[in-house]
Amino acid sequence: MTTEYFRWTEYAWKNPDKDWQKADTLVAGIDVGSVSSQAVVLADDEIYCYSNARTGSNSPDSAKNALGMALKDTDIKQENLQFVVGTGYGRVNIPMSNKAITEIACHARGANYMGGPTIRTILDMGGQDLKGIHCDERGKVTQFLMNDKCAAGTGRGMEVMAELLQVPIVDVGQMSLDVEEEPPPVSSTCVIFAKSEAIGLLRKGWTKNMVLAAYCSAMAHRVVGLLERIGIEKDFTITGGISKNIGVTSRILKELKVDSVPLKPDPQIAGALGASVFARDLLLKSRK
Amino acid sequence: MFNRLLRRLVILPGYIANYGYTDGSGDYYIIVDTDKCDGCGKCVEACPQDILEIITDDYDDLVVTVKEEHSKNLKYVCAPCKPVSGPVELKCQIACPSGAITHSW
Structure with missing residues (x-):
C-alpha cells in the first residue's frame, strides 16, 4: 500500500484521576466536522475523556466511532450519558444527540473553558x-x-x-x-x-x-x-x-x-468540549 | 419575548452575524445585528429571492438568518438587488423596522 501522507493518527485520552461514578453529571459533546470528529465526555465540570477521529462518509457512523473511541478505555456505556449535544457540519444527523447547537457557539464556549474568561x-x-x-x-x-x-x-x-x-x-x-x-x-x-x-x-x-x-x-x-x-x-x-x-x-x-493563548489539553476538541459544556448546562437546567 | 425583555436590560446582549464569503472579486456579506432583530419576518417576505429565514438560535432567540444553501452564492442570488453604482438600500433593509440588516457591497 502506498503511504497516505495526509493521514494523521487518531487518538483518545482519559483522565486517570477522575472517577465518573462519583460524578453528579455525566454528559458528552460530539463534533462531527468535515474532516475530523471529536467526542468529549464531561464528568461534573471536568474533562473525563476525549477522542479525535477521522470523519467518514456517513455522519451517524462517524459520531458513533468518535464516541466509541472516547469510551473505549473506560467502563462508561452510552446509556450512562445523561445528555448529549451534537455540533459541527453533521450535527443534525447524530442519532444519540439530545440537541444540536451550531459549532460557532460551541467553539466559543470550548475556547472559553480551556483558555479562560479573558479570551x-x-x-x-x-x-x-x-x-x-x-x-x-x-x-x-x-x-x-x-x-x-x-x-x-x-x-x-x-x-x-x-x-x-x-x-x-x-x-x-x-x-x-x-x-x-x-x-x-x-x-x-x-x-x-x-x-x-x-x-x-x-x-x-x-x-x-x-x-x-x-x-x-x-x-x-x-x-x-x-x-x-x-x-x-x-x-x-x-x-x-x-x-x-x-x-x-x-x-x-x-x-x-x-x-x-495556548489551549490545554487540545485545541482541536474545542467544538466538542463546548458542546459538552452546553450539555451540562442544559441538563442542570432541566433538573430545576 | 422574555429574552427580548432581558436583552433590553443588557443582561443578554445579542451578537452580530456575518453570513457570506470573500472571493477574488470582493466581499459578499449580509450582516444581521441580532440585538436589534426580533424575528418579525418582514424581511423574509420582502426578499425577492427568498434567501432569508427565521430560526431559533443557540441562545433561544428568534432571529433572521441567510439560508445555508444561499450563504455560499450571495454574489449571484443577491445580484438583482445589487446597485450598479452608489449605495442603495436592499429590499430586506428597507423592510426591517429596527435596522438590523446591513450588507458589505
Whole structure:
C-alpha cells in the first residue's frame, strides 16, 4: 500500500484521576466536522475523556466511532450519558444527540473553558472552513464571521499540499519554517490554483520546504484578511486542526502582531468540549 | 419575548452575524445585528429571492438568518438587488423596522 501522507493518527485520552461514578453529571459533546470528529465526555465540570477521529462518509457512523473511541478505555456505556449535544457540519444527523447547537457557539464556549474568561477573539481553522468569532467573558458569541465558500486556507487544503509534496502532515509546519528566506506566497484564493502553482514551483527547482513556506504564508495571509473584517481583540486564540501547524500559526501571529493563548489539553476538541459544556448546562437546567 | 425583555436590560446582549464569503472579486456579506432583530419576518417576505429565514438560535432567540444553501452564492442570488453604482438600500433593509440588516457591497 502506498503511504497516505495526509493521514494523521487518531487518538483518545482519559483522565486517570477522575472517577465518573462519583460524578453528579455525566454528559458528552460530539463534533462531527468535515474532516475530523471529536467526542468529549464531561464528568461534573471536568474533562473525563476525549477522542479525535477521522470523519467518514456517513455522519451517524462517524459520531458513533468518535464516541466509541472516547469510551473505549473506560467502563462508561452510552446509556450512562445523561445528555448529549451534537455540533459541527453533521450535527443534525447524530442519532444519540439530545440537541444540536451550531459549532460557532460551541467553539466559543470550548475556547472559553480551556483558555479562560479573558479570551475575546477565536479563530477556528477547520477542515473545510474558517470562522472568526468574538465572545464575551462567559463564552457567549458577540460576533461571528464564517468563510464557507472554499477550502483554501483550511485543513483540507493543507492535506492536499502534504499529499502533493509527500510530506507527513504533522511535519508540514516545522519544515515550512526551515527556510533561509521567506518565499513569496502562492495564490491564496483557491486550493486547486495553489496546487498547480506549487507543482510549477517544484518543477522550477524549489525545495519542498520553500513550497510549504509559500503555501503556509498564503494560508496565513488569507486568514488575516478574514480576521481584519471583524477585528482582533485580546486575548486571541486559535482552535481546530490547523492550530497544531506551527508554520501557519506563527505566520498568522506575526502578521497580526498578537500572541495567542495556548489551549490545554487540545485545541482541536474545542467544538466538542463546548458542546459538552452546553450539555451540562442544559441538563442542570432541566433538573430545576 | 422574555429574552427580548432581558436583552433590553443588557443582561443578554445579542451578537452580530456575518453570513457570506470573500472571493477574488470582493466581499459578499449580509450582516444581521441580532440585538436589534426580533424575528418579525418582514424581511423574509420582502426578499425577492427568498434567501432569508427565521430560526431559533443557540441562545433561544428568534432571529433572521441567510439560508445555508444561499450563504455560499450571495454574489449571484443577491445580484438583482445589487446597485450598479452608489449605495442603495436592499429590499430586506428597507423592510426591517429596527435596522438590523446591513450588507458589505
